[in-house]
Amino acid sequence: MRFATIDKVATSLCPVCLRPVEARIFQDGNIVRIAKNCPDHGNFEDICWSDADLYEKFYRYWNEGKELEKTSSIGDNCPFDCGICNHHKTGTILANIDLTKRCNLSCPVCFANAEASTKVYEPTLVQIREMMTRLREVRPVPCPAIQFSGGEPTMREDLPGIVAMAKDMGFNQIQIATNGLKLAKSFDLCQALERSGLNTVYLQFDGFTPEVNIALRGGDVLPLKLKAIENFRRSGLNSVVLVPTLVKGVNDGEVGEIIKFAVENLDVVKGINFQPISFSGRVDQAERLSKRITIPDIFRLVEEQTGGEITRDDFYPVSFVAPISRLIHAETGISRPVFSVHPHCGAATYVFHNKGRLIPISRFVDLDGLFELLNNEVEHFDGTSVSRLKMRSRIVSELPRLIDESGAPEDLNIVRMLLKVLKNGTRDSLREIHKRALFLGTMHFQDLYNADLERLQRCGIHYATPDGRIIPFCTYNMIYRKEVEERFSVPVS
Numbered sequence: 178m179r180f181a182t183i184d185k186v187a188t189s190l191c192p193v194c195l196r197p198v199e200a201r202i203f204q205d206g207n208i209v210r211i212a213k214n215c216p217d218h219g220n221f222e223d224i225c226w227s228d229a230d231l232y233e234k235f236y237r238y239w240n241e242g243k244e245l246e247k248t249s250s251i252g253d254n255c256p257f258d259c260g261i262c263n264h265h266k267t268g269t270i271l272a273n274i275d276l277t278k279r280c281n282l283s284c285p286v287c288f289a290n291a292e293a294s295t296k297v298y299e300p301t302l303v304q305i306r307e308m309m310t311r312l313r314e315v316r317p318v319p320c321p322a323i324q325f326s327g328g329e330p331t332m333r334e335d336l337p338g339i340v341a342m343a344k345d346m347g348f349n350q351i352q353i354a355t356n357g358l359k360l361a362k363s364f365d366l367c368q369a370l371e372r373s374g375l376n377t378v379y380l381q382f383d384g385f386t387p388e389v390n391i392a393l394r395g396g397d398v399l400p401l402k403l404k405a406i407e408n409f410r411r412s413g414l415n416s417v418v419l420v421p422t423l424v425k426g427v428n429d430g431e432v433g434e435i436i437k438f439a440v441e442n443l444d445v446v447k448g449i450n451f452q453p454i455s456f457s458g459r460v461d462q463a464e465r466l467s468k469r470i471t472i473p474d475i476f477r478l479v480e481e482q483t484g485g486e487i488t489r490d491d492f493y494p495v496s497f498v499a500p501i502s503r504l505i506h507a508e509t510g511i512s513r514p515v516f517s518v519h520p521h522c523g524a525a526t527y528v529f530h531n532k533g534r535l536i537p538i539s540r541f542v543d544l545d546g547l548f549e550l551l552n553n554e555v556e557h558f559d560g561t562s563v564s565r566l567k568m569r570s571r572i573v574s575e576l577p578r579l580i581d582e583s584g585a586p587e588d589l590n591i592v593r594m595l596l597k598v599l600k601n602g603t604r605d606s607l608r609e610i611h612k613r614a615l616f617l618g619t620m621h622f623q624d625l626y627n628a629d630l631e632r633l634q635r636c637g638i639h640y641a642t643p644d645g646r647i648i649p650f651c652t653y654n655m656i657y658r659k660e661v662e663e664r665f666s667v668p669v670s
Protein backbone atom coordinates (compact mmCIF):
# COMPACT_ATOMS: atom_id res chain seq x y z
CA MET A 178 0.00 0.00 0.00
CA ARG A 179 1.32 3.43 -0.90
CA PHE A 180 0.03 6.79 0.29
CA ALA A 181 -0.13 9.79 -1.99
CA THR A 182 1.40 13.13 -1.41
CA ILE A 183 -0.82 15.20 -3.61
CA ASP A 184 1.56 18.12 -3.58
CA LYS A 185 4.45 16.77 -5.58
CA VAL A 186 6.92 17.60 -8.29
CA ALA A 187 6.38 15.60 -11.46
CA THR A 188 7.82 15.54 -14.97
CA SER A 189 5.52 16.54 -17.80
CA LEU A 190 5.99 17.86 -21.35
CA CYS A 191 5.67 21.28 -22.91
CA PRO A 192 2.57 21.03 -25.14
CA VAL A 193 4.28 23.16 -27.80
CA CYS A 194 7.90 21.98 -28.09
CA LEU A 195 7.46 18.62 -26.26
CA ARG A 196 10.55 19.15 -24.09
CA PRO A 197 10.29 17.52 -20.65
CA VAL A 198 9.46 20.18 -18.04
CA GLU A 199 9.05 20.15 -14.30
CA ALA A 200 5.40 20.20 -13.23
CA ARG A 201 3.72 20.71 -9.91
CA ILE A 202 0.76 18.52 -9.03
CA PHE A 203 -1.16 20.17 -6.22
CA GLN A 204 -4.46 20.26 -4.38
CA ASP A 205 -6.73 23.23 -4.90
CA GLY A 206 -9.85 22.79 -2.77
CA ASN A 207 -10.89 19.23 -3.59
CA ILE A 208 -9.41 19.39 -7.09
CA VAL A 209 -5.98 18.09 -8.11
CA ARG A 210 -4.29 20.31 -10.67
CA ILE A 211 -1.13 20.21 -12.74
CA ALA A 212 0.86 23.38 -13.48
CA LYS A 213 4.04 23.69 -15.53
CA ASN A 214 6.22 26.22 -17.22
CA CYS A 215 8.25 25.99 -20.40
CA PRO A 216 11.00 28.65 -20.63
CA ASP A 217 10.03 29.28 -24.27
CA HIS A 218 6.28 28.74 -24.30
CA GLY A 219 5.05 29.90 -20.93
CA ASN A 220 2.69 28.56 -18.30
CA PHE A 221 0.13 25.78 -18.64
CA GLU A 222 -2.39 24.57 -16.11
CA ASP A 223 -4.98 21.81 -16.18
CA ILE A 224 -7.09 19.57 -13.96
CA CYS A 225 -5.77 16.06 -13.40
CA TRP A 226 -8.35 14.68 -11.04
CA SER A 227 -11.49 16.36 -9.79
CA ASP A 228 -11.65 14.65 -6.39
CA ALA A 229 -8.61 14.89 -4.11
CA ASP A 230 -9.96 12.36 -1.59
CA LEU A 231 -10.35 9.73 -4.28
CA TYR A 232 -6.94 10.64 -5.71
CA GLU A 233 -5.40 9.67 -2.38
CA LYS A 234 -7.56 6.60 -1.98
CA PHE A 235 -6.62 5.26 -5.43
CA TYR A 236 -2.92 5.73 -4.75
CA ARG A 237 -3.17 3.11 -2.04
CA TYR A 238 -3.65 0.47 -4.75
CA TRP A 239 -0.26 1.14 -6.25
CA ASN A 240 1.36 -2.03 -7.57
CA GLU A 241 5.06 -2.07 -8.26
CA GLY A 242 4.92 -4.78 -10.95
CA LYS A 243 7.90 -6.68 -12.31
CA GLU A 244 10.99 -5.72 -14.24
CA LEU A 245 10.63 -6.37 -17.95
CA GLU A 246 13.04 -8.67 -19.71
CA LYS A 247 14.30 -8.41 -23.27
CA THR A 248 13.67 -4.71 -23.72
CA SER A 249 14.69 -3.00 -26.95
CA SER A 250 16.18 0.31 -25.83
CA ILE A 251 17.95 2.07 -22.99
CA GLY A 252 15.53 4.56 -21.48
CA ASP A 253 17.79 7.39 -20.37
CA ASN A 254 15.68 10.03 -22.05
CA CYS A 255 12.07 9.11 -21.25
CA PRO A 256 9.70 9.47 -23.09
CA PHE A 257 11.89 9.66 -26.20
CA ASP A 258 13.48 6.20 -25.85
CA CYS A 259 10.45 3.95 -26.40
CA GLY A 260 10.76 1.16 -26.48
CA ILE A 261 9.93 -0.79 -24.78
CA CYS A 262 12.88 0.44 -22.75
CA ASN A 263 14.61 -1.02 -19.72
CA HIS A 264 12.98 1.51 -17.37
CA HIS A 265 9.38 0.79 -18.34
CA LYS A 266 7.49 -0.70 -15.42
CA THR A 267 4.59 -2.68 -16.93
CA GLY A 268 4.55 -5.34 -19.63
CA THR A 269 2.18 -5.35 -22.57
CA ILE A 270 -1.27 -6.19 -21.25
CA LEU A 271 -3.05 -5.16 -24.44
CA ALA A 272 -1.29 -4.32 -27.71
CA ASN A 273 -2.68 -2.12 -30.44
CA ILE A 274 -1.85 -2.45 -34.08
CA ASP A 275 -3.19 0.25 -36.35
CA LEU A 276 -4.16 -1.55 -39.55
CA THR A 277 -4.79 1.53 -41.62
CA LYS A 278 -5.09 5.26 -41.42
CA ARG A 279 -8.10 5.16 -43.74
CA CYS A 280 -11.51 5.79 -42.20
CA ASN A 281 -15.10 6.19 -43.35
CA LEU A 282 -15.74 8.95 -40.80
CA SER A 283 -13.78 12.08 -39.96
CA CYS A 284 -14.48 12.55 -36.29
CA PRO A 285 -13.42 15.81 -34.67
CA VAL A 286 -12.31 13.84 -31.55
CA CYS A 287 -10.14 11.20 -33.23
CA PHE A 288 -6.73 10.17 -31.79
CA ALA A 289 -5.56 9.08 -35.19
CA ASN A 290 -6.93 12.19 -36.90
CA ALA A 291 -7.35 10.44 -40.22
CA GLU A 292 -7.22 13.34 -42.65
CA ALA A 293 -7.21 13.06 -46.44
CA SER A 294 -3.74 12.59 -47.90
CA THR A 295 -1.99 11.24 -50.97
CA LYS A 296 -0.17 8.76 -48.77
CA VAL A 297 -1.58 6.27 -46.34
CA TYR A 298 -0.29 4.33 -43.36
CA GLU A 299 -1.38 0.76 -43.91
CA PRO A 300 1.10 -1.94 -42.84
CA THR A 301 1.49 -4.98 -45.07
CA LEU A 302 0.60 -8.48 -43.91
CA VAL A 303 4.31 -9.21 -43.53
CA GLN A 304 4.76 -6.16 -41.29
CA ILE A 305 1.67 -7.11 -39.26
CA ARG A 306 3.01 -10.62 -38.74
CA GLU A 307 6.38 -9.21 -37.65
CA MET A 308 4.71 -6.85 -35.16
CA MET A 309 2.70 -9.70 -33.70
CA THR A 310 5.78 -11.94 -33.50
CA ARG A 311 7.57 -9.22 -31.55
CA LEU A 312 4.60 -8.97 -29.15
CA ARG A 313 4.55 -12.70 -28.55
CA GLU A 314 8.29 -12.54 -27.74
CA VAL A 315 7.75 -10.11 -24.85
CA ARG A 316 8.98 -11.57 -21.53
CA PRO A 317 8.28 -12.49 -18.76
CA VAL A 318 4.74 -12.66 -20.21
CA PRO A 319 4.08 -12.86 -23.96
CA CYS A 320 1.46 -10.29 -24.88
CA PRO A 321 -1.87 -12.13 -24.57
CA ALA A 322 -4.31 -9.61 -26.06
CA ILE A 323 -4.39 -7.63 -29.26
CA GLN A 324 -6.61 -4.88 -30.57
CA PHE A 325 -6.73 -3.94 -34.24
CA SER A 326 -7.45 -0.27 -34.64
CA GLY A 327 -6.87 2.54 -37.08
CA GLY A 328 -8.24 4.62 -38.80
CA GLU A 329 -11.06 2.16 -39.20
CA PRO A 330 -9.80 -1.44 -39.28
CA THR A 331 -12.83 -2.70 -41.24
CA MET A 332 -11.63 -0.61 -44.21
CA ARG A 333 -9.25 -3.49 -44.87
CA GLU A 334 -10.72 -6.33 -46.88
CA ASP A 335 -8.23 -8.74 -45.31
CA LEU A 336 -9.33 -8.06 -41.70
CA PRO A 337 -10.77 -11.57 -41.10
CA GLY A 338 -7.48 -13.08 -42.32
CA ILE A 339 -5.52 -10.83 -39.94
CA VAL A 340 -7.73 -11.90 -37.03
CA ALA A 341 -7.16 -15.56 -37.96
CA MET A 342 -3.41 -14.92 -38.10
CA ALA A 343 -3.50 -13.47 -34.57
CA LYS A 344 -5.39 -16.51 -33.36
CA ASP A 345 -2.79 -18.83 -34.91
CA MET A 346 -0.01 -16.88 -33.25
CA GLY A 347 -1.42 -17.53 -29.80
CA PHE A 348 -3.23 -14.32 -28.83
CA ASN A 349 -6.11 -15.40 -26.61
CA GLN A 350 -7.99 -12.11 -26.68
CA ILE A 351 -8.48 -10.50 -30.08
CA GLN A 352 -10.52 -7.36 -30.49
CA ILE A 353 -11.18 -4.59 -32.98
CA ALA A 354 -11.87 -0.93 -32.21
CA THR A 355 -14.43 0.16 -34.75
CA ASN A 356 -17.03 2.78 -35.54
CA GLY A 357 -19.27 -0.12 -36.64
CA LEU A 358 -20.45 1.44 -39.91
CA LYS A 359 -19.27 -1.34 -42.21
CA LEU A 360 -20.38 -3.97 -39.74
CA ALA A 361 -23.86 -2.47 -39.78
CA LYS A 362 -23.93 -2.77 -43.55
CA SER A 363 -22.46 -6.25 -43.82
CA PHE A 364 -23.74 -9.19 -41.83
CA ASP A 365 -21.33 -11.36 -43.85
CA LEU A 366 -18.35 -9.41 -42.51
CA CYS A 367 -19.60 -9.88 -38.92
CA GLN A 368 -19.94 -13.57 -39.55
CA ALA A 369 -16.50 -13.83 -41.18
CA LEU A 370 -14.91 -12.06 -38.20
CA GLU A 371 -16.67 -14.32 -35.73
CA ARG A 372 -15.50 -17.38 -37.64
CA SER A 373 -11.93 -16.07 -37.77
CA GLY A 374 -11.75 -15.94 -33.96
CA LEU A 375 -12.59 -12.33 -33.10
CA ASN A 376 -13.43 -12.20 -29.38
CA THR A 377 -14.56 -8.65 -28.70
CA VAL A 378 -15.78 -5.61 -30.58
CA TYR A 379 -14.90 -2.24 -29.08
CA LEU A 380 -17.70 -0.18 -30.56
CA GLN A 381 -17.52 3.60 -30.57
CA PHE A 382 -20.87 4.63 -29.02
CA ASP A 383 -21.33 8.18 -27.78
CA GLY A 384 -25.02 8.56 -27.06
CA PHE A 385 -28.49 8.66 -28.44
CA THR A 386 -29.31 12.11 -29.74
CA PRO A 387 -28.50 13.28 -33.29
CA GLU A 388 -26.86 16.39 -31.75
CA VAL A 389 -24.35 14.29 -29.79
CA ASN A 390 -23.45 12.13 -32.77
CA ILE A 391 -23.16 15.08 -35.12
CA ALA A 392 -20.95 16.97 -32.65
CA LEU A 393 -18.60 14.03 -32.06
CA ARG A 394 -18.81 12.02 -35.28
CA GLY A 395 -19.97 14.49 -37.87
CA GLY A 396 -23.29 12.72 -38.57
CA ASP A 397 -26.23 10.92 -36.97
CA VAL A 398 -24.65 7.47 -36.85
CA LEU A 399 -26.89 5.99 -34.13
CA PRO A 400 -29.13 3.93 -36.48
CA LEU A 401 -26.02 2.28 -37.92
CA LYS A 402 -24.67 1.49 -34.43
CA LEU A 403 -27.95 -0.19 -33.52
CA LYS A 404 -27.93 -2.15 -36.76
CA ALA A 405 -24.34 -3.23 -36.10
CA ILE A 406 -25.31 -4.52 -32.65
CA GLU A 407 -28.14 -6.47 -34.24
CA ASN A 408 -25.69 -8.01 -36.71
CA PHE A 409 -23.31 -8.93 -33.86
CA ARG A 410 -26.15 -10.69 -32.07
CA ARG A 411 -27.14 -12.68 -35.16
CA SER A 412 -23.59 -13.63 -36.05
CA GLY A 413 -22.59 -14.78 -32.55
CA LEU A 414 -20.23 -11.87 -31.87
CA ASN A 415 -21.59 -11.60 -28.38
CA SER A 416 -18.88 -9.68 -26.59
CA VAL A 417 -19.30 -6.00 -27.36
CA VAL A 418 -17.86 -3.17 -25.31
CA LEU A 419 -19.43 0.24 -25.89
CA VAL A 420 -16.83 2.99 -25.97
CA PRO A 421 -18.23 6.49 -25.41
CA THR A 422 -15.82 9.41 -25.69
CA LEU A 423 -17.13 11.83 -23.08
CA VAL A 424 -16.98 15.57 -23.55
CA LYS A 425 -18.34 17.95 -20.93
CA GLY A 426 -21.39 19.82 -22.22
CA VAL A 427 -21.76 17.51 -25.23
CA ASN A 428 -22.62 13.98 -24.09
CA ASP A 429 -22.02 13.92 -20.33
CA GLY A 430 -25.81 13.67 -19.93
CA GLU A 431 -25.90 10.35 -21.85
CA VAL A 432 -24.08 8.19 -19.29
CA GLY A 433 -27.18 6.81 -17.56
CA GLU A 434 -28.94 6.04 -20.85
CA ILE A 435 -25.89 4.24 -22.20
CA ILE A 436 -25.74 2.06 -19.05
CA LYS A 437 -29.48 1.34 -19.35
CA PHE A 438 -29.06 0.39 -23.00
CA ALA A 439 -26.13 -1.91 -22.19
CA VAL A 440 -28.11 -3.68 -19.47
CA GLU A 441 -31.03 -4.19 -21.86
CA ASN A 442 -28.63 -5.78 -24.34
CA LEU A 443 -26.57 -7.78 -21.87
CA ASP A 444 -26.73 -10.86 -24.10
CA VAL A 445 -24.31 -9.05 -26.46
CA VAL A 446 -23.02 -5.96 -24.65
CA LYS A 447 -20.60 -7.05 -21.95
CA GLY A 448 -19.15 -3.72 -20.98
CA ILE A 449 -18.82 0.01 -21.33
CA ASN A 450 -15.48 1.78 -21.36
CA PHE A 451 -15.97 5.50 -20.84
CA GLN A 452 -13.13 7.55 -22.28
CA PRO A 453 -12.87 11.17 -21.18
CA ILE A 454 -11.76 13.34 -24.08
CA SER A 455 -8.04 13.95 -24.47
CA PHE A 456 -6.89 16.91 -26.51
CA SER A 457 -4.57 16.94 -29.49
CA GLY A 458 -2.94 19.97 -31.05
CA ARG A 459 -3.02 23.40 -29.41
CA VAL A 460 -6.12 23.94 -27.32
CA ASP A 461 -6.41 27.05 -25.18
CA GLN A 462 -6.92 26.77 -21.45
CA ALA A 463 -10.50 28.09 -21.42
CA GLU A 464 -11.65 25.53 -23.99
CA ARG A 465 -9.84 22.70 -22.22
CA LEU A 466 -11.30 23.54 -18.84
CA SER A 467 -14.80 23.85 -20.30
CA LYS A 468 -14.61 20.38 -21.94
CA ARG A 469 -12.28 18.47 -19.62
CA ILE A 470 -13.73 15.46 -17.81
CA THR A 471 -11.62 13.42 -15.39
CA ILE A 472 -12.23 9.99 -13.91
CA PRO A 473 -14.00 11.21 -10.73
CA ASP A 474 -16.37 13.26 -12.93
CA ILE A 475 -17.37 10.03 -14.62
CA PHE A 476 -18.09 8.41 -11.25
CA ARG A 477 -20.27 11.41 -10.35
CA LEU A 478 -22.15 11.20 -13.66
CA VAL A 479 -22.71 7.45 -13.19
CA GLU A 480 -23.95 8.04 -9.65
CA GLU A 481 -26.30 10.88 -10.63
CA GLN A 482 -27.64 9.17 -13.73
CA THR A 483 -28.27 5.75 -12.15
CA GLY A 484 -30.14 7.28 -9.22
CA GLY A 485 -27.31 6.27 -6.87
CA GLU A 486 -27.46 2.56 -7.77
CA ILE A 487 -23.76 2.78 -8.67
CA THR A 488 -21.58 5.20 -6.71
CA ARG A 489 -17.97 6.35 -6.82
CA ASP A 490 -17.16 3.92 -3.99
CA ASP A 491 -18.01 1.00 -6.26
CA PHE A 492 -15.07 1.75 -8.58
CA TYR A 493 -11.53 0.52 -8.05
CA PRO A 494 -8.35 1.36 -9.98
CA VAL A 495 -7.14 -1.07 -12.61
CA SER A 496 -4.05 -1.86 -10.51
CA PHE A 497 -6.39 -3.28 -7.85
CA VAL A 498 -6.59 -6.63 -9.66
CA ALA A 499 -2.81 -7.16 -9.70
CA PRO A 500 -2.88 -9.78 -6.86
CA ILE A 501 -5.12 -11.98 -9.00
CA SER A 502 -2.40 -12.34 -11.65
CA ARG A 503 0.08 -13.24 -8.94
CA LEU A 504 -2.28 -15.81 -7.46
CA ILE A 505 -2.98 -17.41 -10.83
CA HIS A 506 0.75 -17.63 -11.42
CA ALA A 507 1.19 -19.30 -8.03
CA GLU A 508 -1.70 -21.68 -8.76
CA THR A 509 -0.92 -22.66 -12.32
CA GLY A 510 2.72 -21.69 -12.86
CA ILE A 511 1.57 -19.73 -15.92
CA SER A 512 2.58 -16.08 -15.91
CA ARG A 513 -0.17 -13.52 -16.43
CA PRO A 514 0.41 -9.85 -17.12
CA VAL A 515 0.51 -7.91 -13.88
CA PHE A 516 -1.79 -4.88 -13.95
CA SER A 517 0.79 -2.56 -12.47
CA VAL A 518 -0.53 0.42 -14.45
CA HIS A 519 -0.72 3.70 -12.59
CA PRO A 520 -3.76 3.85 -10.26
CA HIS A 521 -4.80 7.20 -11.74
CA CYS A 522 -5.02 5.88 -15.31
CA GLY A 523 -8.20 3.84 -15.12
CA ALA A 524 -10.90 2.33 -12.94
CA ALA A 525 -13.60 -0.31 -13.20
CA THR A 526 -16.34 -2.25 -11.50
CA TYR A 527 -18.76 -5.08 -12.27
CA VAL A 528 -22.49 -4.46 -11.98
CA PHE A 529 -25.12 -7.20 -11.77
CA HIS A 530 -28.68 -6.75 -12.91
CA ASN A 531 -31.29 -8.14 -10.59
CA LYS A 532 -35.05 -7.50 -10.46
CA GLY A 533 -34.78 -4.21 -12.33
CA ARG A 534 -31.95 -2.91 -10.17
CA LEU A 535 -28.20 -2.68 -10.61
CA ILE A 536 -26.05 -4.21 -7.88
CA PRO A 537 -22.31 -3.46 -8.01
CA ILE A 538 -20.09 -6.36 -6.92
CA SER A 539 -18.68 -4.26 -4.09
CA ARG A 540 -22.07 -4.35 -2.32
CA PHE A 541 -21.85 -8.04 -1.55
CA VAL A 542 -18.13 -8.86 -1.83
CA ASP A 543 -15.69 -7.27 0.61
CA LEU A 544 -13.22 -6.46 -2.17
CA ASP A 545 -10.63 -4.87 0.06
CA GLY A 546 -10.76 -7.91 2.35
CA LEU A 547 -10.49 -10.23 -0.65
CA PHE A 548 -7.43 -8.52 -2.06
CA GLU A 549 -5.75 -8.34 1.32
CA LEU A 550 -6.30 -12.07 1.65
CA LEU A 551 -4.86 -12.75 -1.82
CA ASN A 552 -1.89 -10.47 -1.27
CA ASN A 553 -1.06 -12.15 2.03
CA GLU A 554 -1.38 -15.62 0.61
CA VAL A 555 0.72 -14.91 -2.45
CA GLU A 556 3.39 -13.27 -0.34
CA HIS A 557 3.73 -16.36 1.84
CA PHE A 558 3.69 -18.82 -1.05
CA ASP A 559 7.13 -20.47 -1.35
CA GLY A 560 6.63 -22.38 -4.62
CA THR A 561 6.26 -25.85 -3.08
CA SER A 562 3.22 -28.10 -3.53
CA VAL A 563 2.61 -28.14 0.24
CA SER A 564 2.55 -24.37 0.32
CA ARG A 565 0.21 -24.30 -2.68
CA LEU A 566 -2.22 -26.68 -0.99
CA LYS A 567 -2.18 -24.62 2.21
CA MET A 568 -2.75 -21.41 0.28
CA ARG A 569 -5.65 -22.95 -1.62
CA SER A 570 -7.35 -24.28 1.47
CA ARG A 571 -7.01 -20.98 3.35
CA ILE A 572 -8.58 -19.09 0.42
CA VAL A 573 -11.43 -21.59 0.16
CA SER A 574 -12.15 -21.36 3.87
CA GLU A 575 -11.79 -17.57 4.14
CA LEU A 576 -13.74 -16.60 1.02
CA PRO A 577 -17.30 -17.12 2.39
CA ARG A 578 -16.48 -14.73 5.26
CA LEU A 579 -15.90 -11.97 2.68
CA ILE A 580 -19.19 -12.46 0.87
CA ASP A 581 -22.63 -11.35 1.96
CA GLU A 582 -24.81 -13.80 0.02
CA SER A 583 -27.98 -12.06 1.23
CA GLY A 584 -26.99 -8.92 -0.72
CA ALA A 585 -26.03 -10.83 -3.88
CA PRO A 586 -28.26 -11.19 -6.94
CA GLU A 587 -30.58 -14.20 -6.95
CA ASP A 588 -29.23 -17.51 -8.29
CA LEU A 589 -25.69 -16.26 -8.27
CA ASN A 590 -23.31 -18.69 -6.68
CA ILE A 591 -20.70 -16.01 -6.23
CA VAL A 592 -18.37 -18.09 -4.04
CA ARG A 593 -18.14 -20.81 -6.70
CA MET A 594 -17.73 -18.26 -9.47
CA LEU A 595 -14.93 -16.40 -7.72
CA LEU A 596 -13.07 -19.56 -6.82
CA LYS A 597 -13.16 -20.58 -10.47
CA VAL A 598 -11.73 -17.24 -11.59
CA LEU A 599 -9.06 -17.24 -8.89
CA LYS A 600 -8.03 -20.77 -9.74
CA ASN A 601 -7.91 -20.53 -13.52
CA GLY A 602 -8.18 -16.87 -14.46
CA THR A 603 -9.14 -17.99 -17.94
CA ARG A 604 -11.62 -16.42 -20.32
CA ASP A 605 -13.89 -19.42 -19.74
CA SER A 606 -14.05 -18.87 -16.00
CA LEU A 607 -14.77 -15.17 -16.50
CA ARG A 608 -17.47 -16.00 -19.06
CA GLU A 609 -19.88 -17.03 -16.31
CA ILE A 610 -19.51 -13.64 -14.63
CA HIS A 611 -19.91 -11.85 -17.96
CA LYS A 612 -23.22 -13.63 -18.56
CA ARG A 613 -24.68 -11.90 -15.54
CA ALA A 614 -22.59 -8.78 -15.08
CA LEU A 615 -21.81 -5.63 -16.97
CA PHE A 616 -18.22 -4.39 -16.87
CA LEU A 617 -18.06 -0.63 -16.32
CA GLY A 618 -14.65 0.86 -16.90
CA THR A 619 -12.95 4.11 -17.68
CA MET A 620 -9.48 5.08 -18.82
CA HIS A 621 -8.30 8.66 -18.99
CA PHE A 622 -5.81 8.79 -21.83
CA GLN A 623 -3.26 11.51 -21.32
CA ASP A 624 -2.60 14.47 -23.56
CA LEU A 625 0.20 17.00 -23.69
CA TYR A 626 -1.55 19.20 -21.13
CA ASN A 627 -1.92 16.67 -18.31
CA ALA A 628 0.93 14.25 -19.18
CA ASP A 629 2.75 12.81 -16.19
CA LEU A 630 5.81 10.62 -16.80
CA GLU A 631 5.04 8.56 -13.71
CA ARG A 632 1.88 7.40 -15.48
CA LEU A 633 3.52 6.94 -18.89
CA GLN A 634 6.23 4.71 -17.45
CA ARG A 635 3.67 2.31 -16.00
CA CYS A 636 1.46 2.07 -19.08
CA GLY A 637 0.29 -1.46 -19.96
CA ILE A 638 -1.44 -0.64 -23.24
CA HIS A 639 1.07 -0.44 -26.02
CA TYR A 640 1.36 0.09 -29.76
CA ALA A 641 3.46 -2.15 -31.94
CA THR A 642 5.12 -0.36 -34.86
CA PRO A 643 6.58 -1.75 -38.11
CA ASP A 644 10.16 -0.98 -37.01
CA GLY A 645 9.89 -3.44 -34.12
CA ARG A 646 9.23 -0.92 -31.37
CA ILE A 647 6.65 -1.30 -28.63
CA ILE A 648 5.45 2.11 -27.51
CA PRO A 649 3.13 2.97 -24.61
CA PHE A 650 -0.27 4.12 -25.86
CA CYS A 651 -0.37 7.70 -24.57
CA THR A 652 3.28 8.27 -25.48
CA TYR A 653 2.56 7.02 -28.98
CA ASN A 654 -0.35 9.39 -29.50
CA MET A 655 1.44 12.39 -28.01
CA ILE A 656 4.89 11.94 -29.51
CA TYR A 657 5.47 9.10 -31.97
CA ARG A 658 2.35 8.63 -34.10
CA LYS A 659 3.15 11.28 -36.68
CA GLU A 660 6.75 10.12 -37.18
CA VAL A 661 5.81 6.43 -37.47
CA GLU A 662 2.96 7.06 -39.88
CA GLU A 663 5.05 9.33 -42.09
CA ARG A 664 7.92 6.88 -42.18
CA PHE A 665 5.79 3.88 -43.10
CA SER A 666 3.15 5.49 -45.33
CA VAL A 667 2.81 4.41 -48.92
CA PRO A 668 1.18 6.20 -51.85
CA VAL A 669 -2.61 5.68 -51.87
CA SER A 670 -2.43 4.23 -55.39
Ligand code: SF4
Pocket residue numbers: 252254255256257258259260261262263264265266633634635649652
Ligand atom coordinates in the same frame (compact mmCIF):
# COMPACT_ATOMS: atom_id res chain seq x y z
S1 SF4 B 1 7.58 5.77 -21.70
FE1 SF4 B 1 8.30 3.78 -20.98
S2 SF4 B 1 9.23 2.79 -22.78
FE2 SF4 B 1 9.04 4.97 -23.22
S3 SF4 B 1 11.05 5.84 -22.65
FE3 SF4 B 1 9.65 6.09 -20.88
S4 SF4 B 1 9.98 4.29 -19.60
FE4 SF4 B 1 10.84 3.86 -21.61
Ligand code: SF4
Pocket residue numbers: 518519522523620621622623632633635636637638649650651652
Ligand atom coordinates in the same frame (compact mmCIF):
# COMPACT_ATOMS: atom_id res chain seq x y z
S1 SF4 C 1 -2.94 4.23 -22.15
FE1 SF4 C 1 -2.45 6.15 -21.08
S2 SF4 C 1 -4.01 6.26 -19.54
FE2 SF4 C 1 -3.96 4.13 -20.19
S3 SF4 C 1 -2.49 3.01 -18.87
FE3 SF4 C 1 -1.36 3.81 -20.60
S4 SF4 C 1 -0.55 5.81 -19.90
FE4 SF4 C 1 -2.24 5.25 -18.57
